[in-house]
Amino acid sequence: MSDAYAGRRERLRENCSGKGADAALITRPSNVRYLTGCGPCGATLLLTRERALLALPDDLPPDDTGEHLLGEDLSQLLVTAGADTALAAAEAAAQLRVGDLVVEEHDLTVTRHRAVAALAEGVRLADLGRAVERMRVVKDEHEIADLRIAAEIADQALSELLESILVGRTERHLAMELERRMIDHGADKAAFPVSVGTGSHSGQENHQPTDRRVEEGDFLTVVLGAQYRGYGVSTARTFVIGASPAPWQVELHRLVFRAQRAGREALGPGVESCVPDLAAREILQAAGHSEASPHPVGHGIGLEIREAPRLGPADMGKLDNRVPVTVGPGVHLPGKGGVRIEDTLVVRPLEEGGPELLTITTKELLAL
Amino acid sequence: MSDAYAGRRERLRENCSGKGADAALITRPSNVRYLTGCGPCGATLLLTRERALLALPDDLPPDDTGEHLLGEDLSQLLVTAGADTALAAAEAAAQLRVGDLVVEEHDLTVTRHRAVAALAEGVRLADLGRAVERMRVVKDEHEIADLRIAAEIADQALSELLESILVGRTERHLAMELERRMIDHGADKAAFPVSVGTGSHSGQENHQPTDRRVEEGDFLTVVLGAQYRGYGVSTARTFVIGASPAPWQVELHRLVFRAQRAGREALGPGVESCVPDLAAREILQAAGHSEASPHPVGHGIGLEIREAPRLGPADMGKLDNRVPVTVGPGVHLPGKGGVRIEDTLVVRPLEEGGPELLTITTKELLAL
Numbered sequence: 001m002s003d004a005y006a007g008r009r010e011r012l013r014e015n016c017s018g019k020g021a022d023a024a025l026i027t028r029p030s031n032v033r034y035l036t037g038c039g040p041c042g043a044t045l046l047l048t049r050e051r052a053l054l055a056l057p058d059d060l061p062p063d064d065t066g067e068h069l070l071g072e073d074l075s076q077l078l079v080t081a082g083a084d085t086a087l088a089a090a091e092a093a094a095q096l097r098v099g100d101l102v103v104e105e106h107d108l109t110v111t112r113h114r115a116v117a118a119l120a121e122g123v124r125l126a127d128l129g130r131a132v133e134r135m136r137v138v139k140d141e142h143e144i145a146d147l148r149i150a151a152e153i154a155d156q157a158l159s160e161l162l163e164s165i166l167v168g169r170t171e172r173h174l175a176m177e178l179e180r181r182m183i184d185h186g187a188d189k190a191a192f193p194v195s196v197g198t199g200s201h202s203g204q205e206n207h208q209p210t211d212r213r214v215e216e217g218d219f220l221t222v223v224l225g226a227q228y229r230g231y232g233v234s235t236a237r238t239f240v241i242g243a244s245p246a247p248w249q250v251e252l253h254r255l256v257f258r259a260q261r262a263g264r265e266a267l268g269p270g271v272e273s274c275v276p277d278l279a280a281r282e283i284l285q286a287a288g289h290s291e292a293s294p295h296p297v298g299h300g301i302g303l304e305i306r307e308a309p310r311l312g313p314a315d316m317g318k319l320d321n322r323v324p325v326t327v328g329p330g331v332h333l334p335g336k337g338g339v340r341i342e343d344t345l346v347v348r349p350l351e352e353g354g355p356e357l358l359t360i361t362t363k364e365l366l367a368l
Numbered sequence: 369m370s371d372a373y374a375g376r377r378e379r380l381r382e383n384c385s386g387k388g389a390d391a392a393l394i395t396r397p398s399n400v401r402y403l404t405g406c407g408p409c410g411a412t413l414l415l416t417r418e419r420a421l422l423a424l425p426d427d428l429p430p431d432d433t434g435e436h437l438l439g440e441d442l443s444q445l446l447v448t449a450g451a452d453t454a455l456a457a458a459e460a461a462a463q464l465r466v467g468d469l470v471v472e473e474h475d476l477t478v479t480r481h482r483a484v485a486a487l488a489e490g491v492r493l494a495d496l497g498r499a500v501e502r503m504r505v506v507k508d509e510h511e512i513a514d515l516r517i518a519a520e521i522a523d524q525a526l527s528e529l530l531e532s533i534l535v536g537r538t539e540r541h542l543a544m545e546l547e548r549r550m551i552d553h554g555a556d557k558a559a560f561p562v563s564v565g566t567g568s569h570s571g572q573e574n575h576q577p578t579d580r581r582v583e584e585g586d587f588l589t590v591v592l593g594a595q596y597r598g599y600g601v602s603t604a605r606t607f608v609i610g611a612s613p614a615p616w617q618v619e620l621h622r623l624v625f626r627a628q629r630a631g632r633e634a635l636g637p638g639v640e641s642c643v644p645d646l647a648a649r650e651i652l653q654a655a656g657h658s659e660a661s662p663h664p665v666g667h668g669i670g671l672e673i674r675e676a677p678r679l680g681p682a683d684m685g686k687l688d689n690r691v692p693v694t695v696g697p698g699v700h701l702p703g704k705g706g707v708r709i710e711d712t713l714v715v716r717p718l719e720e721g722g723p724e725l726l727t728i729t730t731k732e733l734l735a736l
Contacts, residue, residue, distance in 0.1 A: 110473035110481045110495070127478075172551060180544050 004142060005074075008035050008135065009052055015131050016047070021102040023048040023093055024128055025116065027086050028107040030303040031132040033230055036074060044085040046092055053077055053092055055085035086112060090120040102128035130308075137300060137308050138322050144346055144356075146231040147302070147324055150187065151344055151358035153226035154235055157181035158361050166368055167216060167241060171196040171209035174222070182226040191225035191232030192305050202238060203330050203338020205295060216242040219249060219337040220368070221330075225305065225344070232305045234326050235359035236342035239366045253365040256331055256339040259283040260363070263297050263311075263327040267347050267355040273315040280329040281313060289331050298326040301344055323347045324358070372510055373442075376403050376503065377420055383499050384415070389470040391416040391461055392496055393484065395454050396475040398671040399500040401598055404442060412453040414460055421445055421460055423453035454480060458488040470496035498676075505668060505676050506690050512714055512724075514599040515670070515692055518555065519712060519726035521594035522603055525549035526729050534736055535584060535609060539564040539577035542590070550594040559593035559600030560673050570606060571698050571706020573663060584610040587617060587705040588736070589698075593673065593712070600673045602694050603727035604710035607734045621733040624699055624707040627651040628731070631665050631679075631695040635715050635723040641683040648697040649681060657699050666694040669712055691715045692726070 026045040079088040175194040197207035202219035225234040263280035277297040296312030328342025394413040447456040543562040565575040570587035593602040631648035645665040664680030696710025714724040
């Protein structure tokens, strides 16, 4: 893996050279992790033509200092607890006589940028922009392997939950149990707070679990994802509680299922980013849910749970091979509930079998 | 409570007027919450002389929109999902013909600040600095009541854990169980990830729980805190597993206990911020642990788990009445383990009984 990190740093060096910069100051935690393997600990990377210098706080938990130590060309600069690693790296840039330094202006606050500029004496600052985020869009097979494990963990936790008795338990308890099970199965942690919505809460995208208890006849929507070695996935399923779903439940579930399948099947290298959304949206709109889904049907996923590309109805640009994305339409009928079905998939060409489904829990309308 | 929020906004208005500003753009989530009651949802507050305008994303979970709706002078501006509320507020500032707008440069990234400036046409921008953070240092009795409940929740979770069998369980499981118990007892959530360290991991400040199992003879350090209505506390205790602690364990625990008590007893209105740290540090140093505690002995606590003031050996300024702080020295002997004891207390004058201890779990060396 240390080779992979070194390779990424080399690509960033080329990018910087192209911009006329001698060095880059990387502060955004997911970008630091991508380039060094160093977990979220407040580290800053100063990447010059010859060196890669990692400024680390000196009160790191031991787990965070693992893999990046392997990097052959990566040296460390430990800074005192509580001190800002970006400032330590800025001082180092001045000492190394960096002329032109690019920084992540979308990550540095105005105050921090000013402090960096003050310490990086004699150094000209410019904006790196989202160059590292762009590098991160297409994943290598190591990254996809981690995503696959994250998906397996989420699927396992979910399948165990489905075997247990749900009626009478609260949304909060179910959410906590899913988080615990994911950690038991080896997740770093939940990739985001698990959402469990039952009854009128079902089908919502950002529902925060409440003390509402699962009742017979409810829809139950679960949105969860595990994080494994920094990489997260997201999946949503909607089930019905009790033996016989109502006709409207069967119909709504079938509709969202169809929309989600259309979105998934539209994925492919060279496809425009808006196409999966439009494919799913068309089906929901034809059934009269025109306002039901103002949100993009999906987005890229990896070291951040929402990253580029965005799959919204107006998004441009073409999907690439090996880009993991979510596809997750939903319909929520206020006061009544709804359905959300989401997968994480990797864009693959048809010759390789088309989109690779990572989250494999059944999307059938299980009656639990 | 809506009166309290309106009162805080009025004080901020006065502060802005003093700076010659017509309006303030508040983006830092804890500051938005302090001034409006609106939970962490990406909201931005635009506070002009006459209005308080809250820009909210339109995909809010319903729980986040509660209390702030009560504010009489607080109107809402809903923005489309995924859009930046700061930009919507900046446009509103231009429409309201704001002349001088202060923004939180320590919160806005350079990129976001540039976008705000571009949209706030005809508006001059300046830095508000940490004015709201300074307002937040001294708490009112509503805030202290919330902190008291947060502390009760953490104490309850901890006392329940102490009644269960610990030997053979992993740090990760114990940490998850504590988080679950805090939520069961009504916490919003854990104020920070619970840390459980056993054996050689005990006594560390930032230990991430591992799969190490609790063994007979171990020190066990638990660092936890609940968040209640946005307000968090932090507490740490160290226990010993098994009937008879070793002499070094008794001695080390007694030492840290004494240092922590000295730190607590040094708290008072008008006391310099460094005094509690120096009081605790002196005791540890006299016992030969000069390097043991490079970190400040404590810090302010409230809507953020670490906020002003900092109680470090070089910190200036005087403590005020009604400032909640942590006091938590520790000693960690590499390879052997250690002791950490932390409380959250509120600074009170001697006439009112001195520092108010919120986290009341016993600090004795319990043998579990």
